[in-house]
Amino acid sequence: MKWARKSLATGRPSAQANADMTPTQRLQAALQSEPAAAAALARALRDEGMAQTALYRLYQAEHVRSDLAEPQLDALADAMDLIWGGGWAKSHALFPQELSQERLNKE
Numbered sequence: 001m002k003w004a005r006k007s008l009a010t011g012r013p014s015a016q017a018n019a020d021m022t023p024t025q026r027l028q029a030a031l032q033s034e035p036a037a038a039a040a041l042a043r044a045l046r047d048e049g050m051a052q053t054a055l056y057r058l059y060q061a062e063h064v065r066s067d068l069a070e071p072q073l074d075a076l077a078d079a080m081d082l083i084w085g086g087g088w089a090k091s092h093a094l095f096p097q098e099l100s101q102e103r104l105n106k107e
Helices: 015-020 023-032 036-047 052-063 070-084 101-106
Strands: none
Touching: 023 036, 023 052, 023 070, 036 052, 036 070, 052 070, 052 101
């Protein structure tokens, strides 16, 4: 396994280390960081071109893990609201179109 190099300034994985990590690994690292990191990663993955349905599924898969603590689950749920959009996002949606269960099932 390749270990992420940490920035000497922040102690967080460097941009190059993030580029070498899968989205799942990046999400797991964000969850070990600070609560806002999960939402920030969702924005970054969106900006890198990840589709809304794929992004939601990534966060949903991590949410069902049984080893997460309540703060991590809350951070994931908050980020999932932003990814889903609509009323759940409280005017902070990451995508212009609200996700629907039908779209999630199709795409």
